[in-house]
Amino acid sequence: MTAIRLIPGQATLADWRAIYQGAVPTLDPSCRAAVAASAAAVDRILAKGEPVYGINTGFGKLASVRIAAEDLETLQRNIVLSHAAGTGAPLSAAITRLMMALKLASLAQGASGIRPATLDLLEAMLARDVIPLVPEQGSVGASGDLAPLSHMTAVMIGVGEALHQGKRLSAVDALTAAGLAPITLGAKEGLALLNGTQFSTANALAGLFEAEIVFQSALVTGALSTDAARGSDAPFDPRIHALRRHRGQIETAAALRGLMTGSAIRASHVEGDDRVQDPYCLRCQPQVMGAALDVLRQAAATLEIEANGVSDNPLIFAEDDTALSGGNFHAEPVAFAADMIALALCEIGSIAERRIAMLVDPALSGLPAFLTPKPGLNSGFMIPQVTAAALVSENKQRAYPASVDSIPTSANQEDHVSMAAHGARRLAAMAANVRAVIGIELLAAAQGCGFHAPLATSAPLGAVIARLRQDVPRLEDDRHFHPDMEAAIALVASGELPRLVAGCTLPAIAGEVA
Structure with a gap:
């Protein structure tokens, strides 16, 4: 060990x-x-x-x-x-x-x-x-x-x-x-x-670590969905993002470009594509995911400081035998950090669900309805998208800021509290919901790319599809969907997706402080 x-x-x-x-x-x-x-x-x-x-x-x-x-x-x-x-x-x-x-x-x-x-x-x-x-x-x-x-x-x-x-x-x-x-x-x-504040901080840190896996995995599935929908990588051009200057946006766009580099699917429609602009869920990934990245890094900075601090009361100063009563136990910094993580998790899942909804809609994706070769006889990805929508809405309800709440305790001696424990404790469930949404997107995007054969996606994204296919075969006719989803969700939870695209630089969150 x-x-x-x-x-x-x-x-x-x-x-x-x-x-x-x-x-x-x-x-x-x-x-x-x-x-x-x-x-x-x-x-x-x-x-x-x-x-x-x-x-x-x-x-x-x-x-x-x-x-x-x-x-x-x-x-x-x-x-x-x-x-x-x-x-x-x-x-x-x-x-x-x-x-x-x-x-x-x-x-x-x-x-x-x-x-x-x-x-x-x-x-x-x-x-x-x-x-x-x-x-x-x-x-x-x-x-x-x-x-x-x-x-x-x-x-x-x-x-x-x-x-x-x-x-x-x-x-x-x-x-x-x-x-x-x-x-x-x-x-x-x-x-x-x-x-x-160690209970609140531990829960918030765990939420941060899980959010990093979710964020990086969502970049992978987002790029895969873009290729499945024959979307453009032009919105990831570095010149666009340099003008806006947000670090997270710039790094996210670079990651998406790297993930799609070498895709034969993308190359097939660089010219002669009648579509002028992609839906926001594809085109605005750097802006949305980049903002989430910046917020998560800010939360990481707060939590690193808190984890290294002393939040006891009273504090003992041995140099002059003084005991000083203060309020270092008040977890407001942790509450704010947890709220930021919750908001980022909510948005990562929200835009991913929109990509799933786009992929199953032939009017938007140009793919067969619900990603099944025989729509009507088969329902394909109809209900997995519904499940993703349910999870996203649940996270929206959970994302309400805990830090704005307070209730007096201890006969009004402790008359303002942070609710950091609530804010941090919900993060595990929220991250689990987003992992499920990303798992569903992984299945849907891989299925969508399959309709473009013999054209292939990029080598990094192809490695992701190949790994998924070790556990989940391509969907031809309807079958029991739950085991497929569980396998894909487990793959996301393992953190393997970012490792499979190791040649591409994915932004880190908890490994650095902005």
Whole structure:
């Protein structure tokens, strides 16, 4: 299994993607001194005897309640137990691991007062595959992702359930199976583990990584649809896009040109074509997909910063033994980023569905109705287009910005919240919907290109069709369509389409920051 060394505050999006895909994070030893200094500062702050939020006081609206020294460990245990109030289905193991790694990197920056031994347990749980079962509902994105992070922390003190090597066990049994033991939390530690944006950020990062696969795959199927409809590549001319200056648009047009270079289908109608302009779903791909690319890169920049930040409260500054209360737990940046990803996913699917609708319509595509050699007797791609339309409309409903919503909590002490958790959590379902739309377009575009035989598409796009045909034969007469769709969707989800056109440069999103 791949190992990723995390340098707190300096991790790249590629690091976080690798962890999401199963790599095991280990902390760079250079962080240990700051962690120990922060824990020692908490001891010195306590020795002063002054009230400090979250260390020797109650929480939220109860911040004015002073807690006696003999009750400090109980206070930290109680906050975990009382705040573990999530509901809904368990978060996926991949996103939970990412959340744990984000929390590990935040705590390791030495501003949270966590003890080295507590940090070691969290790191060991990741290394030995102890993944807490975390209900995915219950966070409003401030004061931190309290409920989901409480469920994570509960396993560390031997409460709740966890997966170990894929098996669902009690927390104690999972830790024991991994050669670990529950801990007793010290002053500040429960709050440090609970407070933060790591649930929202993990979900948003996962959405970003899935959006990159969807975006690049949609460029491939978009080019394939353009060839299937005998569309023009003139709208991808670099001179057009240089005049408008948007980076994403310029790169998208270049990618589409590269994908279609060498197509005999395209060459067959360069001259003598009575059509003057293609429909927007073909002609405006650089403008629409380029705008999505720019927005996704902006979201990536925000999330890279957030993933490397500290979103705890209060923050401990060991240099002068100060605990400062602030609002770094407020996930508004993540909420905005998640909304941007949602909008981009929605539009990527929307224009792809329009290409499918264009391909099945003989008045627009010049192809047989519904892409079947015998329309009437056969329905061909009639209903897959309907399915794509249904998924796109579902995504339109999901794309409403979460960040514009707020609701007061904690007896109005926490009177404005980000809803970042909602905004980020929907992205997985939205990306799945778009993958399905792109899978349907892949089937339709490959079918459409087949009607132009013996003329062939470009070599890169031909490789895509050849790979699809390993799993899905060309549609001659109606057959059970669902298995074909599932195979195509799985091909898209695997990220194989961009790899099949490796000779063409497809714009990256999560591998760089604009």
